[in-house]
Amino acid sequence: MTGDATTSGTSGSGDLDGSTLSNAFAEGPAFVPYLVAGDPDFESSKAYLEALDRGGADVIELGLPFSEPMAEGPTIQTAIARALEGGMTPDRYFELAESLDVEASLVCMTYYNLVYQYGTESGPRPFVERAAEAGIEGLVIPDLPAEEAEDLRAACDEFGLDLIFIVAPTTDGDRLDRMRELVSGYVYVQARLGTTGARSDVSDQTATILERVADWEVPRAVGFGISSGEHAERIVAGGADGIIVGSALIDVVAEGVETGRPVRETANQLESLASELTEGAAAGARKNRSEPEGQ
């Protein structure tokens, strides 16, 4: 299905004119990097995000740090602590999003309590309204399963945002159907069990899950554990429409912080890793075109 101009889910903003997030997947496999906003500070973070954009990012998942990140492994957890220490707040986050000079679409990844608490009225609406104003096109909320997502879906519809869901290796049956109904933009396919973190192997589970969401209307981006161009190639060759990379990029940021490396050098490293991942994904897509499709 790579290369198809896919439309978004049945209940999302995609009903209007096809979501721009889905469109980011239209011209070949999408490279979707994740960084924690404000890690380690506002200005460095801005430089890193713009470097990823130059390196070929199609969508940037921009993490809004929450004090209790229950779905993250140690790498992202530590990055979140650095960003909070550096003074990142929801309001600063939206300022950062507005200040970015990037072509990639922005998706906000955070935990539900921050979405729920934002603004004066309770519930997710004020957060989504502000996110839309800041140019954010979609949300991923790891601690919000489809069962609890009705209010947020409604707010996203109102302000034209996509709501991305994570499909895990353990997701099946009714749960898959429920997510399929609510998802728009793209679906985040979790490649293996556990929390986030760069791994050297690519799980066999990945192929099985991709199979399960093969006939969904939204593109399928695979995340969890992708750390090199070669991984990216294998994942895309295995049928993914995009790759999500977080921990491997944050390792570069962390190393920069620990060694006191200048921001520009870290940015350059991020840009070259981004290019490697973008090219790896493209190579995977070429492989797919030269071989008959598996589905």
Added chain:
Amino acid sequence: MSSDATFGDYGGQYVPEALMPAIDELTDAYERYVLDNEDGFMDEFRARLQDFGGRPTPIQRADQLSERYGCDVYLKREDLLHGGAHKLNNALGQVLLAKYMGKDRIIAETGAGQHGTATAMACAHLDMPCEIYMGRTDINRQRPNVFRMRINGAEVNPVDVGRGTLKEAITETFRDWAGTVEDTHYVVGSVVGPHPFPSMVRDFQAVISEEARAQFRDRTGGLPDTVVACAGGGSNTMGSFAAFIDDDGSDGDDRVDLHAVEAGGSSLQVDEEAGVAPNSATLSTGEEGVLHGARTKLLQDSDGQIMESHSVSAGLDYAGVGPELAQLVDEGRVTPANVDDDVALAAFHRLSATEGIIPALESAHALGYLEERIGVVEETEKGGAALGDSILVTVSGRGDKDLETVIEESADRDLDAAPDMDVFREGIR
């Protein structure tokens, strides 16, 4: 008993997708084994609570306190349960349930170490491998409990992030579970977390009030006017209240008032800049939000970041509270209250010196509440009016684990019943 996932607006299942199938599986097991007693699960649970745990625990009239407050004060002695705290009720229930579910590994978080030690005991008893996550700060201030867990055969994994207390340990245990759900059960230590934990833990702890209500009837022919229990996450509170909730005075029945006493810490004032609430009075001062799988009341800043809580009692030191308890407070069925560190420490010494019972610092909050609400009553005066003529207080655990803390904290305070320990303090720490 109900298996509803929500309590009014509170509760729910706010967990990462990878955990949802495990939560569904657990919900199914809860309904079958706990609610429907399938395969005689509840019968085995009760038998083991009796043989291994030493239930029933007695209720006891506290003569000195009764005289002091001019009313009948009864204590529910959960400090006499095996392990020295109410925590075993839940730990034994969940580890046994995990066995019925065919799981072969147990993980748990612990704050004060009481839930960790209870889980380690239950795992040794039922032959299950056990790993406990515990914040570094808590490890340092609860060393005897760390030793007990290790001696019972559990692994203790230190958690170094954040302030290294209960909420970090919970987050870390969820993280382990996200990668191991297929063969592992997470024994949540309180009536918190995603459904079915709040209901299931309440049902395992309800034995406290089921016994106490019948014992009180046998002893006095009636029901207490007020039940007082300390509240951190709320497992002791819900356990102490569960069987009394329907005694709400409707239909002309006697009403039993239910008072949940939280840790007022050193102050109810919040330092928003530092992200610190020097208390854990969630029911009194918290705002609705979502943490650790449930919508409930939380100590949080205006952005929704979770605050660091504080209490002299590690077991009450938590920024959230059980969703059902939050609802019962909103409905007016449960009265929230709090007492500060000083009052709790004074109550600790008072019960120790006058009744011969060294209570856990958690329980000392419930006892301190009597002093604060009623105070010393003159001999001729019929007192206790503030809380009625008969009061049942749950002593949720014994205080051996808190001795070092109490001696340190008492040294700088002017506390009536506190013995002079200066000569002996040299050897401590």
